[in-house]
Amino acid sequence: LPSGTKWATTNVGASTPEGYGNYYAWGETATKSSYKWSTYKWCNGSYDTDWTMTKYCISSSYGTVDNKTTLDLSDDAAYVNWGSSWRMPTKAEQDELSNTSYTTWTWTTQNGVNGYKVTSKTNGNSIFLPAAGYRSGSSLYDAGSFGDYWSSSLNTDYLSSAYILSFASSRVYGYSSYRDIGQS
Helix, strand or coil, X not given: CCCCCCCCCCCCCCCCCCCCCCCXXXXXXXXXXXXXXXXXXXXXXXXXXCXXXXXXXXXXXXXXXXXXXXXXXXXXXXXXXXXXXXXXXXXXXXXXXXXXXXXXXXXXEECCEEEEEEEECCCCCEEEEECCEEEEECEXXXXXXXXXXXXXXXXXXXXXXXXXXXXXXXXXXXXXXXXXXXXX
């Protein structure tokens, strides 16, 4: 890609390209049994009651202001689980990956797993992004149909959310998701 960003061949926690890998809440580096506001590391309280963000907050209306809008490496699941040569992509890097001027996205099945083969128009190299779905509470949703991949970028318009690259068989788009949800 024009930026020179290189992409991993597997999700964090997966041993093959089509493996779903682990699911993480945004800014967390370990898996857990339940993904909700009351278990989210950077939240005091739960979403349906009084809650405040304790990190990655730019407004006192939402919690403790630290003006951080990009994950610290200590809160980056790729960096913590894979080592110092890895990190999660920014929203801008995800936007570049999904830009059809640079890549071709082909919905396919690889070893029985639905997802997208993403091929560089420059050199023909490709990666496979499995449609791993997401975790909310203790359940897995939309596996095989949707893929939701975290960026390291906070959605500064909605501080309870961070940017993701999301896809289904019919579309690929940038979006944002609540930070407590477990995603790739």
